[in-house]
Amino acid sequence: MSDASIQATPEQPKTTSLLVADPHTQKRKTAEKRFQAYGLAGIFAGIFFLIVLLIAILSSGTGAFTQTFINVPVYLDPAKLDKKGNRDINDLKKVSTFGYNPLVQNALFQIVQDAGVETPFEKTKDMKALISASAAAQIRDVVLNNPDLIGETVDFRILASSRVDGYLKGRVHREDLARDKNIDAEHLDIVDALLPSGVVRKSFNLGFITGADASESRAEQAGLGVSMLGSLFMMFVVLVLALPIGVAASIYLEEFAPKNRITDLIEVNISNLAAVPSIVFGILGLAVFIQFMHLPQSAPLVGGLVLTLMTLPTIIISTRASLKSVPPSIRDAALGVGASKMQAVFHHVLPLAAPGILTGTIIGLAQALGETAPLLLIGMVGFIASNAPDGLASGLLDPNSAMPAQIYEWAKRADPAYYERAWGGIIVLLVFLVSMNTIAVLLRRRFERRW
Amino acid sequence: MNDMRILERDVDTKEVKIAAKNVQVYYGDVRIVKPEDVAKAVEDKRLTHAIKNVNVEIEDKTVTAFIGPSGCGKSTFLRCINRMNDTIDVCRVVGDIRIDGEDIYDPQVDPVQLRAKVGMVFQKPNPFPKSIYDNVAYGPRIHGLAKNKAELDDIVEQSLRKGALWEEVKDRLQSPGTGLSGGQQQRLCIARAVATEPEVLLMDEPCSALDPIATAQVEQLIDQLSKNYSVVIVTHSMQQAARVSQKTAFFHLGDLVEYGETGQIFTKPEDPRTESYITGRIG
Numbered sequence: 001m002s003d004a005s006i007q008a009t010p011e012q013p014k015t016t017s018l019l020v021a022d023p024h025t026q027k028r029k030t031a032e033k034r035f036q037a038y039g040l041a042g043i044f045a046g047i048f049f050l051i052v053l054l055i056a057i058l059s060s061g062t063g064a065f066t067q068t069f070i071n072v073p074v075y076l077d078p079a080k081l082d083k084k085g086n087r088d089i090n091d092l093k094k095v096s097t098f099g100y101n102p103l104v105q106n107a108l109f110q111i112v113q114d115a116g117v118e119t120p121f122e123k124t125k126d127m128k129a130l131i132s133a134s135a136a137a138q139i140r141d142v143v144l145n146n147p148d149l150i151g152e153t154v155d156f157r158i159l160a161s162s163r164v165d166g167y168l169k170g171r172v173h174r175e176d177l178a179r180d181k182n183i184d185a186e187h188l189d190i191v192d193a194l195l196p197s198g199v200v201r202k203s204f205n206l207g208f209i210t211g212a213d214a215s216e217s218r219a220e221q222a223g224l225g226v227s228m229l230g231s232l233f234m235m236f237v238v239l240v241l242a243l244p245i246g247v248a249a250s251i252y253l254e255e256f257a258p259k260n261r262i263t264d265l266i267e268v269n270i271s272n273l274a275a276v277p278s279i280v281f282g283i284l285g286l287a288v289f290i291q292f293m294h295l296p297q298s299a300p301l302v303g304g305l306v307l308t309l310m311t312l313p314t315i316i317i318s319t320r321a322s323l324k325s326v327p328p329s330i331r332d333a334a335l336g337v338g339a340s341k342m343q344a345v346f347h348h349v350l351p352l353a354a355p356g357i358l359t360g361t362i363i364g365l366a367q368a369l370g371e372t373a374p375l376l377l378i379g380m381v382g383f384i385a386s387n388a389p390d391g392l393a394s395g396l397l398d399p400n401s402a403m404p405a406q407i408y409e410w411a412k413r414a415d416p417a418y419y420e421r422a423w424g425g426i427i428v429l430l431v432f433l434v435s436m437n438t439i440a441v442l443l444r445r446r447f448e449r450r451w
Numbered sequence: 452m453n454d455m456r457i458l459e460r461d462v463d464t465k466e467v468k469i470a471a472k473n474v475q476v477y478y479g480d481v482r483i484v485k486p487e488d489v490a491k492a493v494e495d496k497r498l499t500h501a502i503k504n505v506n507v508e509i510e511d512k513t514v515t516a517f518i519g520p521s522g523c524g525k526s527t528f529l530r531c532i533n534r535m536n537d538t539i540d541v542c543r544v545v546g547d548i549r550i551d552g553e554d555i556y557d558p559q560v561d562p563v564q565l566r567a568k569v570g571m572v573f574q575k576p577n578p579f580p581k582s583i584y585d586n587v588a589y590g591p592r593i594h595g596l597a598k599n600k601a602e603l604d605d606i607v608e609q610s611l612r613k614g615a616l617w618e619e620v621k622d623r624l625q626s627p628g629t630g631l632s633g634g635q636q637q638r639l640c641i642a643r644a645v646a647t648e649p650e651v652l653l654m655d656e657p658c659s660a661l662d663p664i665a666t667a668q669v670e671q672l673i674d675q676l677s678k679n680y681s682v683v684i685v686t687h688s689m690q691q692a693a694r695v696s697q698k699t700a701f702f703h704l705g706d707l708v709e710y711g712e713t714g715q716i717f718t719k720p721e722d723p724r725t726e727s728y729i730t731g732r733i734g
Contacts, residue, residue, distance in 0.1 A: 327577075
């Protein structure tokens with residue numbers, strides 16, 4: 001530019017008022033407002049659906065935590081339970097639950113008569129529909145544990161049948177009874193009559209949390225306890241295997257491995273593995289652990305191994321991310337005073353990365369805890385009615401189920417009582433997941449260091 | 452110390468501590484098998500020739516300053532002396548660097564052992580997120596310099612005294628090192644570096660993150676340290692080089708342009724590039 005041109009065009013700067021927005025600014029402002037509105041709308045939609053989900057789960061699932069019980073004094077008739085009269089345990093064991101059924105039914109019939117309830121039923125057998133099929137077994141167990149009780153009248157708190165329970169919870173309606181072969185309106189009359197005296201009563205059901213799965217016709221007895229144990233055993237296997245392997249692999253990849261094509265390929269594939277559908281890991285586990293290595297089917301050990309494979313990429317990715325986030329100046333500082341690479345990593349980098357690693361591991365575990373698909377393929381969706389296993393080793397190798405698989409199993413069953421239990425199971429599972437995530441957040445808060 | 456006196460400073464002839472011959476540094480992710488391929492790779496811009504044929508002899512118990520414009524390779528060369536460049540995958544060092552006559556790039560040399568002998572202080576203060584005590588005690592601990600707690604306490608105290616930090620922190624040795632001020636952190640890093648009893652102390656722009664007061668403290672410290680160690684300092688500040696060093700090396704675009712007595716470099720530079728830099732025409 002020459003001096004002449006500057007003089008030739010003496011441009012006057014345009015003066016604009018700051019109080020009036022020019023069209024360009026106006027446009028930018030609207031665009032920003034629009035974007036914020038989209039974001040807010042998205043968040044509100046998310047919150048709305050979360051609330052709907054919580055309401056649905058709580059309203060459908062809380063019922064599973066209470067159960068209808070009937071309090072009956074049962075006369076343990078020696079003539080029926082111990083015909084020889086010698087209280088020999090082996091003789092007592094010969095009397096099956098069929099021998100106990102009449103005793104329970106008699107007791108209930110007695111109560112109904114004492115309460116003066118008008119009922120067309122004349123036989124004690126007609127009371128069957130009110131009582132859970134598990135009641136006889138419950139009484140038999142007590143008697144076998146304590147044979148001295150025979151001949152006495154003992155107060156029992158027995159489970160009501162699932163229809164009675166459903167009636168009290170509003171699941172079974174009188175107008176539907178015509179199509180129901182399991183219970184009649186007269187039975188419900190008895191229930192109504194016994195309610196005020198507290199003989200039939202709804203109360204907290206510990207059995208749902210500690211108990212085992214039950215057959216299709218005994219929904220009132222089914223519990224989550226055994227599958228919870230299965231889940232715990234699997235989480236144990238996952239923690240013991242995935243944490244050390246994952247952390248060691250990430251430390252090697254991040255700190256020691258040379259950066260070349262092979263490590264690049266490994267890195268890409270670890271990220272890909274994290275996105276592989278879990279059912280693929282399931283069929284891999286079926287092929288490798290069960291068909292090739294002949295590990296027992298349905299065992300938490302195999303389930304844990306499969307979930308370990310599934311969790312490893314998650315743990316490796318999060319561990320590497322937290323190792324990367326440690327500033328390189330810390331490594332330089334350690335190397336600068338003559339620490340070896342391993343000392344630099346283990347004395348300085350790893351402790352700083354630990355909160356991130358722990359968080360990643362817990363999130364990975366939570367993911368594994370909720371995983372169902374791979375368990376279906378290795379047979380962990382079986383009907384497991386046995387209770388707590390005999391020990392750690394057998395717990396790992398005995399067939400078991402897992403919480404999400406149990407929920408899936410219940411959701412499949414026809415009886416609407418199981419529907420309620422499936423929702424209840426979801427609540428327990430969510431409580432587990434939320435508490436694990438809370439622990440992750442707390443650990444992160446507690447150990448996070450600033451530099 | 453003051454700029455006016457640099458001419459009068461007398462320099463003893465001291466023995467050579469570090470001798471570098473024909474040192475070349477290349478950056479680039481290229482596998483090189485034959486030496487003759489290097490020139491071609493540099494020509495193709497696959498390799499960057501960061502240090503070109505540097506020959507320098509650094510004396511014992513002397514402060515040597517490396518000056519030069521940004522990116523001239525002075526820090527890269529400094530990091531060659533304790534093999535910190537080994538931690539950078541794409542960095543390749545060729546040539547011969549000897550400390551007390553021993554080739555430090557000999558395959559038998561363990562860089563870990565070398566770094567205990569050649570301490571380093573970095574540009575940004577980088578204390579470990581641990582207590583002040585543990586920061587200083589870490590080096591002696593991993594090298595087994597102290598037999599017991601009392602000896603370790605003694606080393607920590609001596610090092611902190613050498614770092615001119617003892618009086619300020621003696622009552623709070625267990626508080627975190629990251630809680631100190633920037634200047635204190637840098638002096639803590641110096642104390643940490645001298646705790647392993649190195650023979651050479653490398654300082655990579657140790658004052659660039661400090662204010663003038665902290666800088667003055669560190670410079671005073673460097674002066675004291677040079678009684679026992681061979682100190683090599685990289686600095687952007689020519690005034691600082693003039694204040695603290697006895698010898699100065701001027702780097703430009705990877706070349707060691709001029710090396711000599713500090714007074715001579717700053718008053719009668721031989722190379723026109725040095726003169727331009729010192730007078731502020733390049734850089």
